Amino acid sequence: MTFFRSCSAVEDPENLLDPDRQFTEPWGGHDRGVCDKCGGEGVTLYECRSCLERGTDPECPACQGRVRFSETCPVCLGDGLINHTKRRGIAVFPTREGLYRYLAEKGADVEGSVVVELEGPIGDERDLDADNGALLVFPHRLVAVEPLDSELVLSIRTRG
Ligand SMILES: [Zn+2]
Numbered sequence: 139m140t141f142f143r144s145c146s147a148v149e150d151p152e153n154l155l156d157p158d159r160q161f162t163e164p165w166g167g168h169d170r171g172v173c174d175k176c177g178g179e180g181v182t183l184y185e186c187r188s189c190l191e192r193g194t195d196p197e198c199p200a201c202q203g204r205v206r207f208s209e210t211c212p213v214c215l216g217d218g219l220i221n222h223t224k225r226r227g228i229a230v231f232p233t234r235e236g237l238y239r240y241l242a243e244k245g246a247d248v249e250g251s252v253v254v255e256l257e258g259p260i261g262d263e264r265d266l267d268a269d270n271g272a273l274l275v276f277p278h279r280l281v282a283v284e285p286l287d288s289e290l291v292l293s294i295r296t297r298g
Pocket residue numbers: 186187188189195198199200201202203204205271
């Protein structure tokens with residue numbers, strides 16, 4: 139199976155295949171202190187964006203068809219404190235639809251971005267946005283690079 143992520147048009151997607159760069163770090167926010175995702179509870183609600191968009195898939199590698207469930211918070215890993223935010227792997231979604239929904243909800247600026255389709259094994263760490271249905275993978279092949287449809291992101295955003 140393949141996975142999807144967005145990439146700024148000025149980045150070389152080939153870089154995603156470099157094992158020395160296959161790490162993920164937070165986009166912003168803080169990286170110490172009480173966990174802002176779960177408020178220190180250690181548990182948070184997961185909602186698989188891929189299955190919300192495409193319908194429940196029992197084979198979904200992000201949620202195994204559970205779609206909406208409570209589980210160990212992916213940021214603090216259950217202890218309520220943030221102390222390990224650098225993870226091994228490249229953050230991806232198992233479907234293009236899930237990626238678009240994630241970008242729309244995140245309010246990301248996607249102008250001029252591309253969607254990269256990647257192939258590779260799923261890693262053993264949890265992505266910081268695993269509650270959105272993101273996964274960490276170790277890509278070894280670029281399957282496709284296509285323009286990101288920013289109109290589609292806008293239409294999902296306005297649909298709410
Ligand atoms: Zn799913």
